Amino acid sequence: MAEISIALRGRAVVSETRHLLFSVMPGAVWIIVFLVLPSVYLMAVAFMTNGPYGQPQMPLSLESFRQLAGFGFLGWSPGNLYTLLRSLWQTLLSTVLVVIVAYPIAYYITTCREKWRPIMLLAVVVPSWTNQVIRTFGWMNLLAPGTPLSDAAQALGLIAPNMGLYPSNFAVTLGLVYNFLPFMVLPLYAAFEKLDTAQVQAAQDLYAAPLRAFWHAVFPQTLPGLLAGTVLVAIPAFGMYVIPELLGGGKGMMLGNLVANQFAGSANWPLGAAGAILMLIATFAGLFAMRRIGKRLGGGEEVVI
C-alpha cells in the first residue's frame, strides 16, 4: 500500500513538474535564447579586440575598457568621462525636476472627486502613449530658433540673439522631464491614495508648522511611491538615446549615444559593448540600492519593481 501511495505521489510530482515545464518553458526559453544569450554575447564582445573595421576579433583583451576609461592611442582624453558625467547629471537633474512636478500633481489628483481621478490620470498618461520620436519632434518644432518660445527666451536674455532653445542641453533636460513625468505621477498617486489621513491629522495637531507635519506624516508614507517612480524614471533616462540625439545637437551626447555610435559610424563594437556593460552595472546597482532603501524605509513594503 505504502509503496503504491509513494509511487502515486511520485507520479503526481512528476506530472506537476511536467506541467510547470510545459507552461513556463516556451516563454523562459524564448527570453533565454533571444535576450539572455544576446546579452551574454554582447558582454563577450566587450572582451574582444577591435578589428580594423570595427568588428570584434580575437585575441581577448581589456583594451575596450581602457578605451572607455579614456585611454586611447594618443594618451588619456576626458571625452568619455564627460559623456558619463553628463549622463549622470542629466539623469539626476531630470529626476529631481520630475519629482518636483509630479509630487503636487499626484497629490492634487487625490484631492479631486473620485469620478474624475481616472480621467485625470489618463490625461497625464496619454501623451506618453504616442511615440517617443513624435513627442521629441514636437519639442524640436517648439524650441527651434524663430519660434515664440525662443524669441521670448531671447527677450529675457536667457539665450544669445539668433539662437534657439534647441539644440541645447536645456532642450535635452526638458525632453527628459516631459518624457518621464507620467512614470513618476502614477506610483506617487498610488501612494497618496493609500495615505493614512488619521496619521496626518495627528501630525497636524502635534506640529504647528504645516511643513513639519508634512515632513513627519505625509512624506514617509509616499516614500515607496517616490522610490518606485525614481526607478522608473532614472534607469531609462540614464540610457536615453533618442532625446539627446534629436535635441542635443552634438553637445548633449549621453552614454546611450556613445554606445550606439560604436555600432554605427565610428565602428568599434568592443568599445560599444564595454559601454553597454557599464550601463548594465549602473542599472542593476540602481535597482539594488532602491530595493535596499525601499525595504528599510518602506516598513517592509516591497517597491514595485
Place this chain on the structure above:
Amino acid sequence: MKTITTRIAAALGGLVLAGGVHAEEGKLYLFNWTEYMDPEIIEAFEQKYDVEVVQNYFNSLPEMLAKLNAGGVSQYDIIVPSNYYVPRLIETGLVQPLDHSKLANLDNLKKQFRDPSFDPDNKYSAAYQWGTTGIIYNGETFPDGPKSWSLLFDPKVNASYPFALMGDGQVSIGAACAYLGHGYDCTSVDAWKEAAKLLIDTKGRDTFSGFVDGTPALQQLARGVTHASLSYNGDYLYFKEEDPEAFKNIKFMIPDEGTEMWVDSMMIPAEAPNPDLAHKFIDFILDAEIGAQLSNYNYYSSPNAAAEPYLDEVLTKPPVQPTEEDMARLKFTPSLKGQDLQTFNQLWNEVQAR
C-alpha cells in the same frame, strides 16, 4: 506594393525559418543617397527590363556602412558609396568585383574615372556622379562672407549666428585641417590632433548647433535654424530649383583653403540577391543619354564623357563645374585603414563625446 498577406507571410517565414525574405525574381534593390535619382530613370529601367526597382536611402556614409554590416550586404543589389569608402568596402569583403563583359558602357566614363586611385581599373566600382562639398550660408546674414573656412571656424567672422558642421567625421576634420593650413586631405596624426582640438573648441562656442548631414543641413539653413553649414553643390542647386523662395538668399562657396571633391560610385554588395540585374542597372546608368538625364535631374557633374552633348547648360558652370582655380583646390578625402582608421575614430569619438 506588397499586400498585407504576403507581408505577414514573409514575416512569419522570417520567424519560422529565420532565413529572412528572399529576393523575388525581377526585383532590384537600390541603396542610394537621398534626392539622388531621377524617378523617370527608374521607370525607364523598370520598363526596359520588366522589373521592379525598390529604393532605400541613406544620408551619410557611416549610416550606409552600418546598414550594410547589419544584413544589408545580402539585401541590396546596388550601393552608391563615395570614393574614400570604396577601399574599405573592398577590403572587408562587403562588395563583389564587377563583370566588365556585362558593362559595355563602361568606356563611356571620362579618363580620370576609368582607372581611379581608390579602385584601380574599376575592378569593383563604376562612377555614378561627382561633386564638391562646400560651405552653404545665408547671404543676407553674411553679405560679404569670406571665401574661407573662417566663416565656420573663426568666432570673429561669425560671432553670433548659429552654424553647423558635417556629421561625417572625416569631412569635418578635413575642413578643420584645411582651415589650419594642413590641407583638406591631411593624414598626419599631429594635424588631426590640432584639427580635433579646433573642433572641440568650436563645439564649445554658444553658436554651434550640431553635426549635421549634407542634405538636412540645407533644410536647416532654409528654415533659419542655422546660418552657415556644409553641404554638396548639387543638392544646393536641386533644392534651390525646387523651392526658389525659401532658398533665395542661400549661397554655396568653395573655400580658398581647399575642400572635398568626391566621386560616388556604383558597387554591388558581396551577397547581392540579383547581381545580374545589378550589372544591367550599372550599364543602364552609364549610357550616354541616361547619364545626362541623371545629371540634369540632380545637378551633379557627370563622370560620363559620352553624356556631355546632352547636358543642360547649368551643369557646365559653377557651382556644378567649379572654376579652374577652385578645381585646383579640391582634394579627395583620404581612405583610411588599419591603425590610422582606429586612431582617427578615437579622435572623432573624442570630439563627439566632449
Place this chain on the structure above:
Amino acid sequence: MRKRTLQRGLTTFWWATIFFLYLPLVVVMLFSFNASNSAANFTGFSLRWYTRLLGNEQIISAFWNSLVLASVSSVVALAIGSLIGYGMYRHRHRKLGWLIVLIYLPIVLPDIVFGISEMAFFVSIHRYTGLFQPGLGTMIIAHVTFQIPFVALIVYSRLVGLDATLFEAAKDLYATPFKRAVHFLMPTLKPALISAFFLSFTLSIDDFVISFFTAGPESATLPIYIWGAIKKGVSPEINAIATLMIGAVAIAAVFSLMFNRQGRH
C-alpha cells in the same frame, strides 16, 4: 483660508502641467494643416501634406509594417506570455525566483542595450549561418521578447485575484484539463487577455529604439520612417503622419476609459 489658496495654486499648477504635456502634440497637429513648409509660421489651412502622405509609397509601406509587426508580435506574446502567467500561478508555492528574474529582465534592461544586443547577436549569427536576416522577422522576435513579461504579469495578477475555490469547482464540473481551459479559464481570463493584447500592441507601436536596431533594409516602421525623415531634414509630412498616430492614441484613450467604466459596473 490657507487651505483654499493651496488648492487654488494646485489647480493652476495642474492646468499648467496639462498644457505642458499637450503643447508639443497640439503644435504637431496644428502644423500638419499648415499651407507652407514652415515650423514657425502658420500661413493658412491646407490638407496638402495629407494628400502627399497618401501618395508616398514608403509611408504606406511603413504603416503596414508597423501594423503587421504589432499584431503578429502581440499574438505570439499573448500565447507564450499567458502560459507563463498561468504556470506562475499554478506553481506559485514553488521557488520560482529564477523565473521572476527572467521575466523582469526585459523590463529593466535599458532599451539601447536590449536593441544592440539583439542586433549584434542576429548579425553575427547571420554572418555564419545565413539565419536571422534582419527584417520584420527579427523585429517580431525582439518585440515578443519585451511583450512576454507584461502579458505574463497581467494574466498572473488576474489569476491571483480570483477566488481559489472557483478552481476546485471547475475541477468538479469539467473532467479534462482541456475542457477546463475552454469553459472556465478562457472566459474568466478574457478581460485580462484583451488588456494584455492591447498593452502589447501599444508597446510595439510605441517602440522605436529596439525596432531601429533590429530592423532590416525593407522593414522600416512608421517611427523609423519618421526618425529618418527628421534626420534627413524634416519633410512636413511628418506632422501629418504624427497627427494620425496621435489620433489613434486618442481613440485608444477613449476606449480604455469606456472599458474602465464598464469594468467597474
